[in-house]
Amino acid sequence: MLKNNYLLVVCAFFMLSSCKEKTQITFYETNLTSKNNHIIEVNIPLAIANDKVAKAINSTIKSYIITALQIEESNDSVIKSVEESIENFNNEYNSFISKFPESTQEWEAQIDGEVIFKTPYIISVSLTAYTNTGGAHGNLNISFLNFNASTGETIENNKLFKNINAFKKIAKAYFKANLEDKDLIFDTENFQLPKNIGYSDDGIILLYNTYEIAPYASDIIEFSIPFEVVKPYLIFNRF
Template identity: 70%
Template structure:
């Protein structure tokens, strides 16, 4: 009896200790700029603890921002920080004006982010990047990043689902419903999941960026699959 009592006390202390060491991940909107910045505005959510989980999440978000500001081939990027990528973007404009002094074009870049879903096991962040570097029109791109809340690591789209082919089947039905009133020239027999999939309070978001499956004029195609339909195929936040 006494042995069982001590065992119970030990379990209670273990539970209390576990709760105290489980640091919640909270986010704060953070603005980035640089000393010589003229054209770039960045407002993104960053995790506000010093844990390895928060550092992993923040690194992935910052890397996505650096990628969005890269001019030219991504493999040629030299920026090691968001501030450096801002400086590089401004320097590229200076180089452009040096080559084309008669141009009246001004460049711009706007990157905004928000936490669109946060649960015990998964966190989803949306980053919207608009850049204009003098072309016929600017470029708008939305990225959905999913993080394992326990590790802070990015989750590959395939790892979101226990049965990706089953999910793909219901996704196609919702996709067809979402575009039924739109005049789109698409090959509907070769349906593919988009590059960007994320969680929201209303269910699973599927988002095709411009040019991903349709011409520029079509714009972004986005639709939502309610949790009640998606849950049988999900690995995270099933209950």
């Protein structure tokens, strides 16, 4: 009987060890391009896709890039890969040049990413996309993607906190303090959390993209709240 119990304990140990190993996602830096790429640079982290968790993370990251490179005027069929997106972007540029050969406007797209936080429980990735299709100025957008390290699924902002309203009150105070050294005035009474909230080594990071707060807010606003301040409200609070 004791021998059987011992075997059960050993089996359980190896099962738990196996599950733990599956959560240790490893990333590598990669450059995604195409043979006809002239004006696009994509440098992002991808998970080593040896299981469905890593594949789910990669799928989400690549979907972001496909969307970032999408040109509204394009009537092409649904694009399914980053390489297709790059080809389509180049084709649209070549089409523009054919129609307006005298134009001196240059197109470009630069997408960079990095893993800003990683534990066996949560992974945060930052993606910065800059695109310019010949307008007066380009479009810069930064996005945080939070992943459940056990499943590869993205975590919505409201699923990061046990009590998002309590967190919002803390964030509001840090937001107001962050504006003290800036020549900006906002109605903090109508404070809203940003679309981008992520984990970083400095704590919970909040980022407002250009014009996210107000039409005249032309700068990116970014600040962090230390973990020790918000840890009681975090669902993923094991670091």
